[in-house]
Amino acid sequence: MLRYLLNRLMLAIPTLLGVATLTFFMLALLPGDAVETMLRADGGNPTPEIIAAERARLGLDRPILVQFGDFLWGLFTGDLGSSSWTGKPVLDEIMLRLPVTLELAVLGMIIAVVIALPLGTLAGIFHGTWLDNLIRIFAFGGIALPSFWLGMMLALAMLWFFNWLPPLGSNSLFSDPIRVLQQLTLPALAVGYRYAAMLVRMMRASVIEAMSEDYVRTARAKGLPASSIVRRHIVPNSLLPTVTIIGLEFALMVGSLVVIEQVFSLNGLGRLFVESVARSDLIVIQGIVVVLTIIFIAINLLVDLAYAAIDPRIRLGRG
Amino acid sequence: MRNVFPPPSHGPLWANEPKRLPNWVELIRNYPFGVVGLLVLVIIFVASGLAHWIAPYDPLETNYANTLAAPSLQHWLGTDTFGRDLLSRVLYGGRTALFIGVSASIIGSTIGAMLGITSAYIGGWFELILERFLEVLLAIPTMILALVLVATMGRNLVFGIDFNLVLAIALPIVPNMARIARSQTLTIRRQAYVDAARTLGFSSSRIIAWHIAPNIAGPYIVMVTTFVSQAILIEASLSYLGLGVTAPTASWGLMLAGNAFNSALTAPWIVIFPGVAIALVVFSFSMLGDALRDIFDPKASAGR
Numbered sequence: 001m002l003r004y005l006l007n008r009l010m011l012a013i014p015t016l017l018g019v020a021t022l023t024f025f026m027l028a029l030l031p032g033d034a035v036e037t038m039l040r041a042d043g044g045n046p047t048p049e050i051i052a053a054e055r056a057r058l059g060l061d062r063p064i065l066v067q068f069g070d071f072l073w074g075l076f077t078g079d080l081g082s083s084s085w086t087g088k089p090v091l092d093e094i095m096l097r098l099p100v101t102l103e104l105a106v107l108g109m110i111i112a113v114v115i116a117l118p119l120g121t122l123a124g125i126f127h128g129t130w131l132d133n134l135i136r137i138f139a140f141g142g143i144a145l146p147s148f149w150l151g152m153m154l155a156l157a158m159l160w161f162f163n164w165l166p167p168l169g170s171n172s173l174f175s176d177p178i179r180v181l182q183q184l185t186l187p188a189l190a191v192g193y194r195y196a197a198m199l200v201r202m203m204r205a206s207v208i209e210a211m212s213e214d215y216v217r218t219a220r221a222k223g224l225p226a227s228s229i230v231r232r233h234i235v236p237n238s239l240l241p242t243v244t245i246i247g248l249e250f251a252l253m254v255g256s257l258v259v260i261e262q263v264f265s266l267n268g269l270g271r272l273f274v275e276s277v278a279r280s281d282l283i284v285i286q287g288i289v290v291v292l293t294i295i296f297i298a299i300n301l302l303v304d305l306a307y308a309a310i311d312p313r314i315r316l317g318r319g
Numbered sequence: 320m321r322n323v324f325p326p327p328s329h330g331p332l333w334a335n336e337p338k339r340l341p342n343w344v345e346l347i348r349n350y351p352f353g354v355v356g357l358l359v360l361v362i363i364f365v366a367s368g369l370a371h372w373i374a375p376y377d378p379l380e381t382n383y384a385n386t387l388a389a390p391s392l393q394h395w396l397g398t399d400t401f402g403r404d405l406l407s408r409v410l411y412g413g414r415t416a417l418f419i420g421v422s423a424s425i426i427g428s429t430i431g432a433m434l435g436i437t438s439a440y441i442g443g444w445f446e447l448i449l450e451r452f453l454e455v456l457l458a459i460p461t462m463i464l465a466l467v468l469v470a471t472m473g474r475n476l477v478f479g480i481d482f483n484l485v486l487a488i489a490l491p492i493v494p495n496m497a498r499i500a501r502s503q504t505l506t507i508r509r510q511a512y513v514d515a516a517r518t519l520g521f522s523s524s525r526i527i528a529w530h531i532a533p534n535i536a537g538p539y540i541v542m543v544t545t546f547v548s549q550a551i552l553i554e555a556s557l558s559y560l561g562l563g564v565t566a567p568t569a570s571w572g573l574m575l576a577g578n579a580f581n582s583a584l585t586a587p588w589i590v591i592f593p594g595v596a597i598a599l600v601v602f603s604f605s606m607l608g609d610a611l612r613d614i615f616d617p618k619a620s621a622g623r
Contacts, residue, residue: 018455027471056514144602149594255462259556274560279468285470
C-alpha cells in the first residue's frame, strides 16, 4: 500500500517538472513580446529603449538557459520569483488567494459527488425508462450550460426572488465558516453541476456494465433481494471507474473555477490568473500553472488513495 | 405435413429478408437525441450563416432612444444597453462561435491525429519523446493552457478573426486527439493489409495516408464533434473574461461580459438569450457526438 503510493508520487515528479519546463519555454519562446504587451497594457506607447530597460530589470535579457536554470532552482527552493507588475513575491500572491479557490473546488466536488452518485446509480439501474431519460437530460444540461452563465443565472434568481446576493470580501473558513458557505455555495453549485454531469454519465455506464456481470446473475440466482444486490455488488464495482473520473475531470473544474471566480468577484487564484494574463505578467502566470499542476497531481494522488481503499486488489499490495 | 424443404425462392437473395424500415426512420428510432442535435445544428448553421440576410438589424447599430427594450415584435429578443438588436447580435455571435469552434476543433484534431498516427507508426525515440511531451500537455487543464497561450501569443487579426485565438483554443485539443489516434493506429498497424502494403514496397507516407488514416476516420469525426462543443465553451469563457473575441465583433461570451449582470437586473433578456444560445449549440454538438460514437463504435458504448 505504502509502496503503491510512493510509486505514484515518484511518477508525479517528472510530470511536474515537465509542466514547469513546458510552461517556461512556452512563455519564453512563443512569438509575441510579453514585455511590450505589458507596457502597452497601461495604454502607453513604449520606445524600444524603455522596453530594453524593462527587460533588463526583469532579467529577461540574460541567455534563456540561464533564466531557465534560475527558474528551476527557484522551484526547488520554493521561490517562484516576483510579479513583474506588483513586484511582490509570486508565492505570497498565490498563497493569499489559494484558500478561496481550494474551498470552492472542494465544495464543488462534494456537491458533484453527492448529486452524481445516486443519480448515476438510479439511471443505470432503470436504464431505458423515463427516469433514465430524465437523468440523462439533466446530465446533458450540465455539459452544455456554461458554468459561468449558470452562476450568473443563479445569482440573478437569488436577487429576484429573495433579494439576496452572496456576501463580498474575503472571509476565513476558520473564523466565519457560515459566511464562507454563503459566499461559495452558488459558485460551487454552478461548477459542481458540470462536474456532476460527467460523473453521472460515468456512473450510469458502469452500473449498466456491472448489471450484466456474472456475479450479479449469481446473486440473483441465489435469491438475494434487489436492494442488496445493488448495495453490495453493483455500487461498489461501479464506483471504481467513477472515482478515477473524479480525479481526471478535476482539471475540467479548474477551468470553470477560473471563470466563475470572475462572476462572483471572488478573490481567488483564477482571478489572479486572468488579471495576470490581461497584464502579460508571465512570472505570475508561470507560478500559477505550476501551483495548479501540483494541486491537480495532489488530487489525483488522493483519488489513488481512495481507489486503493475501495479496491482490495490494490489495498492488498499488488500495484 | 409441413414442407421442410421449401423450393428455392426465385428472385434475388435479399427478397426473402424481412422488410426493413427506411434508413432515416431507423436512425431516428435508434438515436433520437442525435437526430435532434443534428437538426438543431443545421438550423443554427443556416441561421447564423445567413445572418447577413436574416438578421433584422445591423448588429452594431446603436439606438440610444431604445436601450434595454423588452422583447417585442420589432425586437424579438429585445435590445441591449446600447439599444442594439439582440436577435441580430445572437445570430452574428453564432457565426463567431461556430467559426472559431469548428475551425479550432478541426485544426487541433487534425494536427493531433497526424502526430498520433506518425508516432505510433514510426515508433522509436520519436514516439517516446512525443509521448512524454503530450503527457505533460495533458497535465495542464485545457482552459488554463488556452489562457497561457492567449497571454503569450497576443492578437493576430486576419479578416476580423483573431487567428491566434483559434490557435490558443486548438492547441489544447492536440494531445487529446493524438492519444486517441495513437491507440487506434497501434491496433491497425498490426493488421494483415498493412503488412501486405509494406510487403508490396509502399512508402510509409502512402501506407499512412491510404491504409491507416481512413481507418481512424470514424473516431476522428466523433472527436471533432466533441471538441467543437469544448472549443465553443472555451471561446465563450475567454470572451467573457475579456481575453477572447474583441469588442466590435459579436460574440456570445462577450454579450455576457462587463456590466451585463447589472443590466440584467432590469433586463434579464440580455443575459438569458446569449447563454441559451451557447447551451443549445453545445448541447446539440454533444448529443450528435454521442450518437456518432454509438454509430461508429457500437461496442465501446455500453448504453452510454
